[in-house]
Amino acid sequence: MKPDTIFALATPPGRSGVAVIRISGPLTPAIVGSAVSGNPPAPRRAALRNIVDQAGALIDQALVLLFPAPASFTGEDCAEFQVHGGPAVIEAVLDRIMELGGRPAEAGEFTRRAFEHGKLDLTEAEGLADLIEAETSGQREQALSQMTGALRSLYDGWRTQLISIMAAIEGEIDFPDEEGVPDHLARTALLEIEALGAEMNRHLDDNHRGEKIRTGFDVAIIGPPNAGKSSLLNALAKRDAAIVTDIPGTTRDVVEVRLVVGGFAVTLADTAGLRESNDRVEQEGVRRALTRADSADLVVAVLDGHEEWNQEMTPVLGKSDLVVLNKADLGLNVTLPDSAPAALRLSIAEGDGLAELEQWLEAEVRARLGRREMPALSRARHRRNVERAREALSRAAASLGQPELAGEDLRMAIQSLESLTGRVDIEDVLGEVFSRFCVGK
Structure with a gap:
């Protein structure tokens, strides 16, 4: 079943020189083809076009841009109409898009589709929301860092290390009778688990700096x-x-x-x-x-x-x-x-x-x-999941003598990190994150 084609006013309502209307979804090319007179513009090239109603009467002159999938913000076919910012113009253009099969977007729906199409992970989406809300340079810098992948890179790096440690423990399970193998793997895994746990502790021991920013x-x-x-x-x-x-x-x-x-x-x-x-x-x-x-x-x-x-x-x-x-x-x-x-x-x-x-x-x-070497935890959700990963690591270190138990604890640590970036199915978290966005983003 094809997803709906959504649209929204991406600029604040009211009078302005220019208003931006965004469209995303499978009907986007057809909507542009019907609402715009003349040939559609070349992809990612702004072109001046007339927007017309069903009878061909002029609604407005606008700059029109097309962003074919997958090279778009949402990963779907997208378009933007940059129209004159009078309320009557905006209303007429939105009515025309709805008439052609579009549906008004919900809060955060554009960004959620970008997340679902792998254009950004959950921490980057939260960084984008923070950037929109930023009122100070400190908030802007932190949001930009998160939006461009600082937290994702950190958590993905930890996840890779955990997978490597878990592979070593699985080796202990697979070769229990090989001389020296279990002891060597346990010692190596313990050192790596302790080092990773210490890094997580440094990340958590920041006096809630990111939340305060x-x-x-x-x-x-x-x-x-x-x-x-x-x-x-x-x-x-x-x-x-x-x-x-x-x-x-x-x-x-x-x-x-x-x-x-x-x-x-x-x-x-x-x-x-x-x-x-x-x-x-x-x-x-x-x-x-x-x-x-x-x-x-x-x-x-x-x-x-x-x-x-x-x-x-x-x-x-x-x-x-x-x-x-x-x-x-x-x-x-x-x-x-x-x-x-x-x-x-x-x-x-x-x-x-x-x-x-x-x-x-x-x-x-x-x-x-002020800025630190390690990116800051900016939400209670981040802190909670990192704490869970650290606790699972501690349990894994204590149970290395029973590799099956240690492996299960490591899987729980990996799952906590995957919840941070949205790799696992966390529908309740997604609803909470994207409901806080403004409409049109």
Whole structure:
């Protein structure tokens, strides 16, 4: 049974200078032949043609491109109409394509067909989705790396190594009585399994860097009331994102601001002031502040520099966090405990020290999210499957004395890696991945 021929507007809806309409499927040549007057353009050559309705009346003049299978994005016969971007034009062209047998594409259906025809694997498809959504240079670079096969190359390399190790273990099963063969194969396999397991551990031990590049690096601003937390958020955001008053406890809930720092997405969260209170609303705000600080990638503690250290912050702060001593223009009298992290002096009211804080924050984000030798895990799905492969490797190493069991564990490790790239049948995963694409891609 032939697949449907699908079509979609690949550019955002609304008015524009040019709108791109994509078609893919077996009816593509016939649709182009009927909708376009004159001879069809040569493959992969843009040509100006009239798009006409059933009676031959002009709908629009457009650039038309043909991409015969298999040398197309989806691996099927494809075409593009680059039409004028008025809503009436777009609607008329889409109606004409549907009239000729096309079906509106679902979200991600073009990319899914590309995957099904072997044009890209699942990690590359996810990289393409990330590239479409990228808002920062860090997100763009990571998405491009993944879309061009960085993760696929890594996982396929591991899969090849596992197949080689499994072949050695199968040799032990096939030649159990050959002198020296089982011991030699077991020793060789153990060394290779341990080396590959160590490489997987390095890949996993990245503090979730890839996920943070995709979703954003989370910075929680905490401290006592009226220390200047909301003022700091506004200063870094360059706008009045949070309400600032001299009334203690003004901030009751978490106020978030999205920034780009050093080419990476960063979420700044202003939180309620940490203090004892009988006000149930303020108590809830303090609870949320502590919860946010506990889950944040970085905590910035803001203190009034001429007041005492707030003991509630001691268990919240780690050595890689930051203390900001605000109101330095009024003098600094606070004594920091030995457990406190690095500190910067600041006067938000005067603007003194703000540039140094911004530089520190950028350096810290770059240090934690900057490029590494090994490509980053960008999704929980990736991490989960690599963890399963590593666990199966550990079991295989422990059961080398029973080669049948070790071989089965290695097959499970291989299957986990194949799930990452989409080599095995994982229909539920495919539906989840491609449903997140925009229509037309």
